[in-house]
Amino acid sequence: xxxxxxxxxxxxxxxxxxxxxxxxxxxxxxxxxxxxxxxxxxxxxxxxxxxxxxxxxxxxxxxxxxxxxxxxxxxxxxxxxxxxxxxxxxxxxxxxxxxxxxxxxxxxxxxxxxxxxxxxxxxxxxxxxxxxxxxxxxxxxxxxxxxxxxxxxxxxxxxxxxxxxxxxxxxxxxxxxxxxxxxxxxxxxxxxxxxxxxxxxxxxxxxxxxxxxxxxxxxxxxxxxxxxxxxxxxxxxxxxxxxxxx
Amino acid sequence: xxxxxxxxxxxxxxxxxxxxxxxxxxxxxxxxxxxxxxxxxxxxxxxxxxxxxxxxxxxxxxxxxxxxxxxxxxxxxxxxxxxxxxxxxxxxxxxxxxxxxxxxxxxxxxxxxxxxxxxxxxxxxxxxxxxxxxxxxxxxxxxxxxxxxxxxxxxxxxxxxxxxxxxxxxxxxxxxxxxxxxxxxxxxxxxxxxxxxxxxxxxxxxxxxxxxxxxxxxxxxxxxxxxxxxxxxxxxxxxxxxxxxxxxxxxxxxxxxxxxxxxxxxxxxxxxxxxxxxxxxxxxxxxxxxxxxxxxxxxxxxxxxxxxxxxxxxxxxxxxxxxxxxxxxxxxxxxxxxxxxxxxxxxxxxxxxxxxxxxxxxxxxxxxxxxxxxxxxxxxxxxxxxxxxxxxxxx
Amino acid sequence: xxxxxxxxxxxxxxxxxxxxxxxxxxxxxxxxxxxxxxxxxxxxxxxxxxxxxxxxxxxxxxxxxxxxxxxxxxxxxxxxxxxxxxxxxxxxxxxxxxxxxxxxxxxxxxxxxxxxxxxxxxxxxxxxxxxxxxxxxxxxxxxxxxxxxxxxxxxxxxxxxxxxxxxxxxxxxxxxxxxxxxxxxxxxxxxxxxxxxxxxxxxxxxxxxxxxxxxxxxxxxxxxxxxxxxxxxxxxxxxxxxxxxxxxxxxxxxxxxxxxxxxxxxxxxxxxxxxxxxxxxxxxxxxxxxxxxxxxxxxxxxxxxxxxxxx
Numbered sequence: 001x002x003x004x005x006x007x008x009x010x011x012x013x014x015x016x017x018x019x020x021x022x023x024x025x026x027x028x029x030x031x032x033x034x035x036x037x038x039x040x041x042x043x044x045x046x047x048x049x050x051x052x053x054x055x056x057x058x059x060x061x062x063x064x065x066x067x068x069x070x071x072x073x074x075x076x077x078x079x080x081x082x083x084x085x086x087x088x089x090x091x092x093x094x095x096x097x098x099x100x101x102x103x104x105x106x107x108x109x110x111x112x113x114x115x116x117x118x119x120x121x122x123x124x125x126x127x128x129x130x131x132x133x134x135x136x137x138x139x140x141x142x143x144x145x146x147x148x149x150x151x152x153x154x155x156x157x158x159x160x161x162x163x164x165x166x167x168x169x170x171x172x173x174x175x176x177x178x179x180x181x182x183x184x185x186x187x188x189x190x191x192x193x194x195x196x197x198x199x200x201x202x203x204x205x206x207x208x209x210x211x212x213x214x215x216x217x218x219x220x221x222x223x224x225x226x227x228x229x230x231x232x233x234x235x236x237x238x239x240x241x242x243x244x245x246x
Numbered sequence: 247x248x249x250x251x252x253x254x255x256x257x258x259x260x261x262x263x264x265x266x267x268x269x270x271x272x273x274x275x276x277x278x279x280x281x282x283x284x285x286x287x288x289x290x291x292x293x294x295x296x297x298x299x300x301x302x303x304x305x306x307x308x309x310x311x312x313x314x315x316x317x318x319x320x321x322x323x324x325x326x327x328x329x330x331x332x333x334x335x336x337x338x339x340x341x342x343x344x345x346x347x348x349x350x351x352x353x354x355x356x357x358x359x360x361x362x363x364x365x366x367x368x369x370x371x372x373x374x375x376x377x378x379x380x381x382x383x384x385x386x387x388x389x390x391x392x393x394x395x396x397x398x399x400x401x402x403x404x405x406x407x408x409x410x411x412x413x414x415x416x417x418x419x420x421x422x423x424x425x426x427x428x429x430x431x432x433x434x435x436x437x438x439x440x441x442x443x444x445x446x447x448x449x450x451x452x453x454x455x456x457x458x459x460x461x462x463x464x465x466x467x468x469x470x471x472x473x474x475x476x477x478x479x480x481x482x483x484x485x486x487x488x489x490x491x492x493x494x495x496x497x498x499x500x501x502x503x504x505x506x507x508x509x510x511x512x513x514x515x516x517x518x519x520x521x522x523x524x525x526x527x528x529x530x531x532x533x534x535x536x537x538x539x540x541x542x543x544x545x546x547x548x549x550x551x552x553x554x555x556x557x558x559x560x561x562x563x564x565x566x567x568x569x570x571x572x573x574x575x576x577x578x579x580x581x582x583x584x585x586x587x588x589x590x591x592x593x594x595x596x597x598x599x600x601x602x603x604x605x606x607x608x609x610x611x612x613x614x615x616x617x618x619x620x621x622x623x624x625x626x627x628x629x630x631x632x633x634x635x636x637x638x639x640x641x
Numbered sequence: 642x643x644x645x646x647x648x649x650x651x652x653x654x655x656x657x658x659x660x661x662x663x664x665x666x667x668x669x670x671x672x673x674x675x676x677x678x679x680x681x682x683x684x685x686x687x688x689x690x691x692x693x694x695x696x697x698x699x700x701x702x703x704x705x706x707x708x709x710x711x712x713x714x715x716x717x718x719x720x721x722x723x724x725x726x727x728x729x730x731x732x733x734x735x736x737x738x739x740x741x742x743x744x745x746x747x748x749x750x751x752x753x754x755x756x757x758x759x760x761x762x763x764x765x766x767x768x769x770x771x772x773x774x775x776x777x778x779x780x781x782x783x784x785x786x787x788x789x790x791x792x793x794x795x796x797x798x799x800x801x802x803x804x805x806x807x808x809x810x811x812x813x814x815x816x817x818x819x820x821x822x823x824x825x826x827x828x829x830x831x832x833x834x835x836x837x838x839x840x841x842x843x844x845x846x847x848x849x850x851x852x853x854x855x856x857x858x859x860x861x862x863x864x865x866x867x868x869x870x871x872x873x874x875x876x877x878x879x880x881x882x883x884x885x886x887x888x889x890x891x892x893x894x895x896x897x898x899x900x901x902x903x904x905x906x907x908x909x910x911x912x913x914x915x916x917x918x919x920x921x922x923x924x925x926x927x928x929x930x931x932x933x934x935x936x937x938x939x940x941x942x943x944x945x946x947x948x949x950x951x952x
Contacts (some may be wrong), residue, residue, distance in 0.1 A: 033490065081820065083265045087382040094381070097626040099582020102615045105599045108608075148726030151693055151799075152740050152789075153715030166730045185480035192603055202482050206589060211490040218483020223434065225478035 009230060016223045020048040023216075030212035040212045042201045051220060054197035056078030057115065057190070058183045061122035066176055070126045073134025074160065085135070092132045100186040108162045108193050118197070119189030125186065126179035137168030170240045177232035184225040188217070266382060267322035270375040275319075277371030284349050287362040290418065290607050296366055302349040311348065314341030322379055339376050342369070343408070350416035359431050362418035364609060391578065391631030402620075419616070422609040426598070435615065436512070437594035440587060441580040441621075444516050448523030448576060453569065455524070456531025457557065468534065472524035481586040488514035489590060490528075511598065515592035519583060523576040530572025534565025553610035567636045574629035581622040585614070642667050643688065643797065643829065648697035650683050650853075657683045659853035660697070665846075667796075670823055670830040672844035674837060674876065680853040681833045685799055688831065689718045701797070716740055719798035719828070723805040725786030727774040733759075733785050734770040740793040758788040780811040784818070791826065800832040804839070816843060837876055841885060849873050862889050866951035883949040888913040890948055892940060894938065896929040901939030903927040908938075916945050 019026055023041045030040035041047075075081040076088045103125050107117040141164050149159045191199025198217045205213025283298030303311065318338035321331055350363040365373075389397065408420075414420050423430060459466040476484075492514050538561050546560045588596030598614030643665040650658040658680040659753065665671045675681040686692040688699055690711040699706045706714055727736050734755050741751045759766045762784040774782055783803065790798055803819075804812045821831050834840055840847045841861045848858040849872070856870040865886050868874040877885065892915050893908035903924035906915050908931040919927050919942055929938040 050597065086385045087266065087378065090381050090385045091378075093626070094623065097578050097622040098619055099585055099622055101582060101585040101596065101599065102622075105603065105611050105615045108603060108611065113606075142726070142729075144722060144724040144726035145728060146726075147691070147722055148720070148728070148786075148789075149437075151689060151715060151720030151722065151726075153712040153717075153743060154739075155712045158743070161727060167728075181478060185478065188480040188482055190588070192600060199480075199482065202480070202486055206482070206486050211486065214483060214486030214489070218479055218487055221483060222475070222479040226475055229474075230582050240310070 009227070012223055013227060016220065016227065019216075019220065020051050023047050030216065033212040033215060034210060038208065038210050038212075042204065042213050042216055044204055045200065045219070047201070047216075050196060050198050050200060051224070054184075054199075054221070055224065056188055057119055057195065057197060058122065058180065058187050061119055061126055061183060062176060062180050064123045065126035065130055066172075066178055068123075069135050069175070070172060071131035073131050073138060077135060077138040078156070088131070088135065092128050092135075095128045096132075098125070100182065101189055104186070104189055104193065113194045115190075115195045117193050118187060118195035121190070122183045126183050129178040129182075130172065130175035133171045133178075134168065137141075137171035138164055141167055158161060170236055173232065173236045173239060177229060177236070180232065181225050181229050184221060184228060188221055263323055264326065267319075267324075267379070270379055271319045271322055274315075274372045274375040277368045277375075277483075280369035281371060284346070284353065284364035285364045286353055287364065287418070289360050290362050290422070290609060291605065294362070294364065297349075297353070299345070299349070299368065302352060303345070309410045311341055311345035314338045318376070318379070325561050328383040328386040332380055332387065333379035335376050335383060339373075339380070342372060342376065347414045347417065350414070354416045360422075362421060362609065363416060364418040376424045389632040394627055398624060402624070419612050422607075422613045426610075426613065430598075430613070433593055433595050433597050433614075436592075437581070437584050437596075437618070438585045438621070440512060440516060440519060440592065440594055441577065444519035444523055445573065445576050445580055446575050447516075447520045448527050449573065451520075452524045452527030453531050456528040456533065456569075459528060459532050460535040470525070470529060470532070473528060476521050481522070481583050482589055483592045484518040484521065485514050485587060485592070488517050492517065511590070512587070512592045514590060515584065515587035515594075519580050519587075522583060523580060526572040526575040526579070527569070530568050530575075531565065534568030535561055537568060538564045567633050570629065570633045570636060574626065574633065577625045577629060581618060581625055585618055586600050642702060643831070644700040644703075645684075645688075646698050646700070648687055648699065649682070649695050650685065650687060650692060651695045656853050658687065659696075660854045661850075661853075662697075663848060663855060663858050665829065665831060667829050668823075668827045669845040670820075670832065670843050671846050671848065671909060672831045673831065673848045674835065674840040674852060675850035679850040681835075681850045684850065685801055685831060685833045688797075689715045689720060689799055690908075691715075691720075696707075703950055716743055716793060717795055717797075719790035719793075719795040721787045721790040721798065721800045721803045725774075725782045725806075727789070728783060729774055731773075732770065733764070733772050733777070734766075736774065736785060737789045737792050739789060740842065744793055746793075754792060754794075758792060761825070762788045762818070764788075779807060780815065783807060783811075783815055786817070787822075789820070791828065794826075796826065797829045797831070800830065802834055803832065805834075819843065837878065841877075841889065843925060849876055851876075862886060865889075880934040884913050884916075886951075887911060887916060887945065887949050891928050893932055893938075895944065895948060896932060897939035897944060898936065898938060898939055900937040901926040901928055901941070903939070905930050906940070908932045912945050912948055915940050916942065919945075949952040 012023050027040045054168055072088070076085045100121065104117060104121040107121045107124075111117050111120060145163060145167070146159070149163045156164070187195070187197050188199035188202055191203050198221050201217030201220075202214050205211065205215075205217065264337050278299060283299040284302060285294035286297055288295035299312075314334075314337045318334040321334040325331060325334075332553050346369055353363050356359060384397075408414065409420065415424070425637055455469065459469055479487075542564065543556060544558055546556045551559065584592070584594045585599060586594035587594050595614040595618050598610050599618075602610030602612075602614065645661060645663045645665070648658060649656065649660045661680075661684060673681045673684060683692055687694050688706070690706060693711075701714075701718075719739050730738070731739075734752075737755045737758055738751045741754060746754075755770070755943060757768045759769060764784065769777070769785075774785065777785065783806070786799075787800075787803065790800075804815050806871070807815060819830070821841065821866075822828070832843060844861055847861050847864055849856045849864065849870075849874050857864060857873050859869075864873055865882050868877065874882075888911045890912045891908065891909050891913060892906055895912065896908065902919060903926040904918050904922045906918055906927045906929050908929055910918075915927060915929075917923070919940075925943075926939055926941045929940055932938045
């Protein structure tokens with residue numbers, strides 16, 4: 001069972017990489033989807049370059065979100081920031097009702113077209129799941145464990161670093177995974193505001209009525225999302241084992 | 247510091263400074279001082295010139311408009327009672343909006359329908375600060391589900407009435423609305439129909455599928471895994487991919503085309519939304535059924551209920567709140583995703599968003615985006631309230 | 642020695658601990674007993690300043706506990722709690738090493754101490770050092786919890802219902818272990834419990850608390866024979882107080898010289914057990930074995946009954 005899963009994963013990765021490097025070899029697969037002799041493989045740019053740019057934007061946004069969200073999560077769960085906790089929770093709830101597209105659309109007027117609005121929208125939207133999970137994790141550290149840490153004379157900082165954060169890590173990682181997967185999809189919409197990414201391929205397909213392009217862009221993005229999801233789940237399992245949380 | 251001498255008595259006379267209040271008042275004041283309150287554009291496409299509040303209204307006028315803001319600031323800094331804070335924040339919101347409308351009136355030459363007066367950064371930041379203060383107060387008041395819905399309905403009615411009164415007509419977003427009024431109604435209806443219709447279909451198909459997954463563990467992983475993968479396909483791509491098979495279907499059976507199945511338009515969007523909606527519904531049905539206490543099911547069987555009776559009378563009612571949570575997720579997610587349907591001619595409020603992006607007409611973007619956010623927010627509040635009520639009934 | 646002077650804790654109008662004064666002798670076990678909400682845990686937690694007193698003070702070896710930062714104070718005082726509070730992400734050895742590491746001990750010293758403690762608590766280091774808490778049984782987790790509390794060789798060990806989560810058999814074993822360890826290290830133990838039997842069994846002295854006030858602080862026998870308050874008699878139980886009193890004296894302490902017929906009894910058994918044994922076998926006397934020096938000794942029912950009443 002485990003074997004087949006690993007095999008499937010490797011196969012998916014191999015497929016993704018080989019398609020990005022030598023897309024023309026896949027032309028016969030996509031040819032039936034085209035009409036009137038339209039090109040079966042996206043030819044208005046380098047697929048590999050677009051995929052890398054796409055992934056780069058997503059990862060950069062996720063890294064920024066993680067730093068800010070975990071920092072804020074720590075802040076509002078300390079005694080000094082506790083006044084902000086109820087509001088933060090509500091904001092996370094409200095924020096998650098904002099559609100990612102709307103976040104993107106509202107960002108454009110503020111910063112103009114290109115990579116910037118996409119990055120900002122992905123960053124803002126990616127904050128929420130990580131922030132939420134950080135708060136939940138830091139607030140649900142077992143009481144007896146906190147009591148023991150205090151009773152043994154750990155300072156607040158020592159307790160945070162060596163007890164609270166390690167125990168919170170699985171949930172924080174889950175938040176990062178959620179925001180990564182959402183963002184891989186949302187980043188495609190970034191192409192409507194002229195950000196470089198796989199959305200370009202899809203939109204080119206929509207504009208020229210070329211389903212082959214749409215499928216290529218969609219499949220590459222989906223494969224990327226699935227593989228990222230999978231990698232994060234693997235990382236979470238590992239951390240869970242190290243943290244011994246069932 | 248020279249103020250050291252007067253500080254101690256001041257501290258005694260006033261309660262401790264509210265931290266959130268201090269932060270928000272500081273941010274709001276800085277925004278009003280440093281950012282333009284409104285932006286004046288010669289027409290809807292050109293970049294505008296920023297104007298500070300003091301440049302827009304005569305001193306007495308702006309003073310009158312800003313009085314609620316000053317009162318609010320004092321309340322936010324020194325008063326802890328959430329009820330008062332909420333009242334002050336709402337009053338200030340009204341004051342701010344009136345100020346904006348008056349500024350737009352003052353800056354619009356008579357009978358000029360080309361010049362656009364839009365809210366500037368200063369207005370937006372203050373709006374956000376006020377919204378945060380009000381939200382914080384509401385959070386602290388912890389209203390029950392009924393009150394939350396009532397409050398939301400009241401606020402919506404008030405806002406819609408205010409917009410309909412014509413008082414805000416000189417604002418650029420409202421200008422954009424006036425131009426597109428007829429289309430706006432149509433796209434709004436289309437948006438809601440697409441979101442609700444695909445949800446309904448997903449519930450009808452997804453709930454039985456969830457029961458099946460719960461009953462037959464063998465198929466659970468396969469079905470949930472497949473639905474999970476579908477969720478990772480980006481929305482535009484799934485819309486686009488579905489265009490081909492639906493187009494083929496329509497070409498093969500003209501009858502289907504007559505009832506609206508076409509390669510472009512709403513059909514692929516509806517199918518895609520349906521597919522996206524399945525995962526939360528199925529997963530939550532499985533989760534809800536799994537959480538039903540074994541003792542309750544055992545007791546029901548021990549009393550002689552048939553499997554079907556156990557499902558309908560015990561398991562489903564007990565699982566309902568969790569299933570409803572799934573429905574909430576789907577509805578909010580759908581309202582957002584319908585936006586993208588505009589890219590394949592599916593209609594909905596996304597039409598304005600993408601047209602606006604295409605024309606770099608920010609007002610048009612806002613005309614689409616603001617109602618989408620409001621819709622999603624209302625859906626979340628309504629369904630959260632419903633889930634809470636169901637949970638209470640269960641206990 | 643721990644001196645508690647006029648210690649109070651108030652939360653708003655609610656007084657949780659009300660003007661408590663007591664002296665806790667070195668190298669003894671003091672048990673604070675009371676119903677839930679009596680303030681016993683709060684009193685304990687004010688000793689290591691997990692709760693800061695509203696009034697009064699605590700002296701440790703004559704020094705005010707507030708003369709140093711709270712976290713430094715706590716590193717010198719062992720603390721074990723109900724449900725053990727082990728760090729789930731750290732191995733048994735790392736858990737035990739927590740405070741020595743906070744204190745900056747050399748790694749070899751930490752390692753030696755951890756091994757020593759694992760031996761003392763009958764946990765094979767080879768098997769358990771690298772184990773995680775969730776791999777241990779409830780009794781083992783509890784033992785690791787106490788071992789961790791004792792790791793930095795504290796003079797004082799505070800225990801808050803340490804055995805509350807254990808089943809009766811493991812609990813009895815844990816109590817015997819605690820008595821052994823207290824004798825071995827000479828630690829001053831302050832233990833909070835709501836279980837009167839536990840208090841009588843473990844405590845050299847017992848403090849009875851109710852409604853935040855210290856009602857009586859005395860040796861266990863005194864609580865039975867001279868209760869200071871009706872609540873104390875109710876806590877100690879009226880129905881079987883004679884038997885409880887017997888349970889406080891060991892056979893060795895009052896054995897008579899010379900042999901006698903009847904069942905054999907270990908010198909460490911209590912008079913209560915001796916009486917029960919004689920009633921069961923229908924004998925008027927029993928033979929006490931294992932007295933120091935090996936001299937023959939015995940007990941009679943009459944002699945035991947002498948110890949079953951006040952005075």
